Amino acid sequence: MNPHTAAPPEATATGRPSRIGASPRRNEDRRLLTGEALFVDDVHLDGMLHAAFVRSDYAHGILKGVDLSAALGHPGVVAAYAAHDLGEYWEPGPLLVPPPPIDGLEFRSARQVPLARDKVRHVGEPIAVVVARSRYEAEDAAALVEVDLEPLGAVSDLERALEPDAPRIHEHFESNLAAHVVQRKGDWEQARARAHRVIKRQFLYDRGASAPMENRGVVANWDARSRELTVWDTTQAPIPIRNGLAAMLGLPQSEVRVIAPFIGGGFGPKIMMFYPEEVLLPWISMRLGRPVKWIEDRQESFFATTQERGQLHEAEIAVDEEGRVLGVRDDFLCDTGAYNPYGLTIPINTQCTLLGPYRVPNYHSEFRMVFTNKPIVTPVRGAGRQHGVFVMERLLDRAADELGIDRVEIRRRNYLTPDEFPHNHEIIYQDFAPLIYDSGNYAEALDRAVEMIDYAGFASGEQATARAEGRHVGIGVVSYVEGTGVGPYEGARVTIEPGGRINLVTGVGTQGQGHFTSFAQLVAEELGVEAADVEVVTGDTARFGWGTGTFASRGAVVAGNACHAAAVAVRRKVLALASSVLKAAEEDLELADGLVRVVGTGASVSLGDLAARANPLRGAVTPGTEPGLEATAYFGPERGVTASGVHAMILEVDPDTAQVRILRYVVVHDCGRVINPMIVEGQIHGGVAHGIGNSFYEQLVFDEGAQLQNASFMDYLIPTATDVPRIETAHIETPSPLNPLGVKGVGEAGAIPVGALFAQALEDALDIDGFEIREMPLSPNRLFELIRDARKEGPSC
Amino acid sequence: MLIESEFTFDAPREVVFDGLMDPKILAGALPGTDRLDLNGEDRYEGEMEASVGPVTAARFSVVVELKEKVRPESFDMHVDGKGKAGFVNGIAHVELEEKGGGTLMKYRADLQVGGRVASVGQRLLDSVGKAMSKQGLEAVSRSLAEGMAPAAQGAGAEVAAASRAALPAQRRARLRLYLVVAILLALVLVLLL
Numbered sequence: 001m002n003p004h005t006a007a008p009p010e011a012t013a014t015g016r017p018s019r020i021g022a023s024p025r026r027n028e029d030r031r032l033l034t035g036e037a038l039f040v041d042d043v044h045l046d047g048m049l050h051a052a053f054v055r056s057d058y059a060h061g062i063l064k065g066v067d068l069s070a071a072l073g074h075p076g077v078v079a080a081y082a083a084h085d086l087g088e089y090w091e092p093g094p095l096l097v098p099p100p101p102i103d104g105l106e107f108r109s110a111r112q113v114p115l116a117r118d119k120v121r122h123v124g125e126p127i128a129v130v131v132a133r134s135r136y137e138a139e140d141a142a143a144l145v146e147v148d149l150e151p152l153g154a155v156s157d158l159e160r161a162l163e164p165d166a167p168r169i170h171e172h173f174e175s176n177l178a179a180h181v182v183q184r185k186g187d188w189e190q191a192r193a194r195a196h197r198v199i200k201r202q203f204l205y206d207r208g209a210s211a212p213m214e215n216r217g218v219v220a221n222w223d224a225r226s227r228e229l230t231v232w233d234t235t236q237a238p239i240p241i242r243n244g245l246a247a248m249l250g251l252p253q254s255e256v257r258v259i260a261p262f263i264g265g266g267f268g269p270k271i272m273m274f275y276p277e278e279v280l281l282p283w284i285s286m287r288l289g290r291p292v293k294w295i296e297d298r299q300e301s302f303f304a305t306t307q308e309r310g311q312l313h314e315a316e317i318a319v320d321e322e323g324r325v326l327g328v329r330d331d332f333l334c335d336t337g338a339y340n341p342y343g344l345t346i347p348i349n350t351q352c353t354l355l356g357p358y359r360v361p362n363y364h365s366e367f368r369m370v371f372t373n374k375p376i377v378t379p380v381r382g383a384g385r386q387h388g389v390f391v392m393e394r395l396l397d398r399a400a401d402e403l404g405i406d407r408v409e410i411r412r413r414n415y416l417t418p419d420e421f422p423h424n425h426e427i428i429y430q431d432f433a434p435l436i437y438d439s440g441n442y443a444e445a446l447d448r449a450v451e452m453i454d455y456a457g458f459a460s461g462e463q464a465t466a467r468a469e470g471r472h473v474g475i476g477v478v479s480y481v482e483g484t485g486v487g488p489y490e491g492a493r494v495t496i497e498p499g500g501r502i503n504l505v506t507g508v509g510t511q512g513q514g515h516f517t518s519f520a521q522l523v524a525e526e527l528g529v530e531a532a533d534v535e536v537v538t539g540d541t542a543r544f545g546w547g548t549g550t551f552a553s554r555g556a557v558v559a560g561n562a563c564h565a566a567a568v569a570v571r572r573k574v575l576a577l578a579s580s581v582l583k584a585a586e587e588d589l590e591l592a593d594g595l596v597r598v599v600g601t602g603a604s605v606s607l608g609d610l611a612a613r614a615n616p617l618r619g620a621v622t623p624g625t626e627p628g629l630e631a632t633a634y635f636g637p638e639r640g641v642t643a644s645g646v647h648a649m650i651l652e653v654d655p656d657t658a659q660v661r662i663l664r665y666v667v668v669h670d671c672g673r674v675i676n677p678m679i680v681e682g683q684i685h686g687g688v689a690h691g692i693g694n695s696f697y698e699q700l701v702f703d704e705g706a707q708l709q710n711a712s713f714m715d716y717l718i719p720t721a722t723d724v725p726r727i728e729t730a731h732i733e734t735p736s737p738l739n740p741l742g743v744k745g746v747g748e749a750g751a752i753p754v755g756a757l758f759a760q761a762l763e764d765a766l767d768i769d770g771f772e773i774r775e776m777p778l779s780p781n782r783l784f785e786l787i788r789d790a791r792k793e794g795p796s797c
Numbered sequence: 798m799l800i801e802s803e804f805t806f807d808a809p810r811e812v813v814f815d816g817l818m819d820p821k822i823l824a825g826a827l828p829g830t831d832r833l834d835l836n837g838e839d840r841y842e843g844e845m846e847a848s849v850g851p852v853t854a855a856r857f858s859v860v861v862e863l864k865e866k867v868r869p870e871s872f873d874m875h876v877d878g879k880g881k882a883g884f885v886n887g888i889a890h891v892e893l894e895e896k897g898g899g900t901l902m903k904y905r906a907d908l909q910v911g912g913r914v915a916s917v918g919q920r921l922l923d924s925v926g927k928a929m930s931k932q933g934l935e936a937v938s939r940s941l942a943e944g945m946a947p948a949a950q951g952a953g954a955e956v957a958a959a960s961r962a963a964l965p966a967q968r969r970a971r972l973r974l975y976l977v978v979a980i981l982l983a984l985v986l987v988l989l990l
Binding site for chain 2: 057058059123299703709710711712714
């Protein structure tokens with residue numbers, strides 16, 4: 001499929017190129033491409049001041065004192081604050097995600113603070129903030145702040161952190177153990193005992209930073225005269241931020257407005273809430289009576305913005321002679337960093353996503369979450385699912401090898417079949433509900449992928465030819481299931497204005513997902529207009545104040561269905577009013593081209609005229625009705641919906657230089673009903689790029705003292721345009737029965753199975769006896785070492 | 798971070814150990830040092846400024862303490878360097894061995910490095926570190942050789958040794974600091990690159 005042309009808009013009987021399933025040009029692109037879109041750093045207000053932060057250079061230490069006097073004397077400086085200046089405003093942030101109701105769960109909560117007061121617990125933790133006329137002056141003055149800090153030993157490694165003599169990060173806890181959770185299904189021990197083969201392996205899976213093009217930023221402006229606090233914030237969750245800030249500052253919610261304007265990529269860390277900077281800037285603005293701005297620079301982002309990191313797994317799979325899975329056991333450690341405000345979302349995702357599209361009758365999954373002296377870990381595109389998929393896919397590959405079964409075949413044998421839905425896996429997912437798959441057709445996706453990449457002909461064809469030439473090419477096929485579209489709810493309001501313009505407002509924010517188009521399509525479908533006729537507003541709490549945010553691949557499912565429901569409600573009002581205006585039965589009316597028409601006679605009235613009539617200047621609105629053509633609706637799913645997919649890849653590797661080149665990349669994806677195929681493809685492409693980064697380029701390297709060693713794009717490598725191949729996509733649609741549109745999420749999907757895929761394809765390409773890849777990420781250097789060691793030692797255990 | 802290297806001086810150990818006291822020897826090897834004070838026995842406090850690439854005017858205050866001195870064989874340097882661009886602290890162990898007519902100096906340092914110098918300069922440490930240390934020590938070596946030359950031409954080795962021994966203790970200490978700081982500066986310059 002040529003990635004340059006989206007599916008051509010379907011011409012229909014009513015000639016509607018924006019209908020659901022079509023790919024009209026995106027509404028937001030003109031603004032974005034001509035530089036007219038407003039990002040947080042574009043906000044300039046009279047008298048605006050600039051903040052710069054003093055951050056810890058030490059990973060662990062006792063904060064003895066902060067001397068701001070020299071900084072305050074610097075020209076241009078208006079104020080400087082340390083923890084003691086905040087008074088009662090100083091408090092740890094909230095626990096954003098409480099632990100789910102799992103029996104025997106142990107959880108110790110430690111949340112970040114606005115400015116360090118007694119201790120610092122990771123490099124980059126904010127200690128003081130300086131406010132000046134310009135960012136330059138603020139940074140120069142920040143360099144003058146004297147920090148008296150007594151360094152303590154820092155701990156970086158997960159196993160080391162759990163040793164009894166490890167430096168204690170939170171003194172009021174007995175150890176650095178942040179949580180211990182066990183989830184069970186069936187009887188693993190029994191399954192293990194009667195298995196034909198049990199295979200056990202250790203795996204190490206590391207992630208990295210989200211590296212969005214736009215870093216974080218906050219502008220806060222307290223207008224005392226109009227009693228309005230306006231905050232522009234690069235957040236994925238403007239409504240919860242509004243609610244939290246109002247509570248913390250003692251303001252009514254109605255006096256606080258949080259705007260998430262255009263945002264240059266979120267990918268997860270911008271849903272972390274109540275970052276120190278978010279909490280401090282509004283307070284500073286209220287104190288000084290002036291607007292204040294803080295924009296994060298790239299070096300800062302490696303410490304100040306959350307990231308995802310590693311898990312160490314010890315996993316076992318029990319299979320019968322046919323390679324059917326009898327059970328899986330997985331024990332793992334996961335890194336949460338210095339604090340854990342996001343609760344257990346990531347490791348719970350790991351536990352659940354490990355099960356994949358497979359029938360796993362017996363399962364024991366146990367994890368320990370560990371505090372370390374590193375920046376906070378919160379979800380980054382995939383949110384712990386990568387780790388689970390890697391473990392399961394690698395175990396299946398090992399089982400396939402040992403039993404002499406083809407890798408694709410062993411997966412097919414274990415897939416759930418379409419008649420097994422809904423399928424209850426009996427363990428708890430991140431939305432606190434039991435993990436129940438709603439719909440899916442895994443075998444069909446597998447067959448499609450295998451056909452597209454010509455798996456059957458590869459070994460004897462392209463691979464044999466390459467081998468004869470001394471080249472190493474390999475093929476990989478992996479699959480996964482992703483829980484998406486979780487609650488609690490979102491809302492939307494649709495309004496038809498008297499002039500005929502149609503407005504859609506929803507509470508979620510947008511970081512590039514195309515909401516201005518896909519949501520417009522949902523409304524356009526119901527009201528018989530084009531997507532370009534629907535003006536969309538997202539992420540402004542003054543325009544819509546109920547909802548949660550953009551995360552966990554839920555925008556289309558939850559906000560989308562709310563937009564749809566609001567549009568349906570307005571459509572009903574339109575038909576009722578038009579019926580009386582046109583003096584025809586509702587069944588004889590159709591909505592098209594911005595008009596309501598009587599079928600057959602051609603009599604019509606425009607939506608704009610109807611809207612004017614719905615708000616009469618004379619005559620009362622009858623009891624039980626509302627003026628205008630407007631409706632607000634909400635959608636709250638009972639549980640998440642499960643998307644799925646298969647990725648396949650052919651790559652070439654040079655065993656002497658360990659350089660890798662991807663020759664073909666195929667994605668067969670099922671995200672239920674597709675609203676806009678071009679946007680879905682964009683999400684998949686972006687996800688795959690993220691996945692390639694995770695597999696072969698990106699890694700946050702910390703030394704033993706928890707000092708980050710590569711805090712810049714010189715040394716933290718992200719894939720460039722030459723590293724990301726053309727991605728061939730195909731879609732399977734198994735609509736979800738859990739929402740009226742039948743949609744499922746797709747935002748994170750592309751990133752999830754790529755690590756597992758890389759490992760499988762590389763092993764196939766190198767074909768070294770006993771050579772196994774059990775860690776991610778790799779890099780040319782690391783791969784070189786692994787190849788060299790495998791060649792030296794011969795077959796390893 | 799572990800730093801291990803060695804350097805050969807064309808002078809006997811006693812000369813190297815003591816000769817590090819001549820301020821002329823070290824002047825050329827210390828760009829950017831603003832201040833060096835002796836603050837107690839074998840304790841030196843100094844300040845230096847380094848500008849390398851995008852990191853400009855990075856100031857470091859340094860405290861160095863010499864311990865376990867065994868003339869002319871070895872000593873330890875306890876280093877604590879702090880600045881806005883980060884910190885470097887740890888212990889360097891210096892050993893002087895006789896080698897032919899000269900001195901083989903071996904040094905080994907276990908350093909904790911943090912802040913911006915660690916997060917941005919990391920990958921340059923190993924390869925450039927050795928080169929910079931070598932340059933700094935070569936400068937010291939040249940100065941030592943020049944310092945020795947007049948004695949060879951004139952009064953003879955014994956007189957040179959005697960006149961060297963007569964140098965006041967304070968100058969001796971300061972010059973040892975210069976060597977120490979030269980090595981430290983070389984390391985810091987490397988970190989900042």
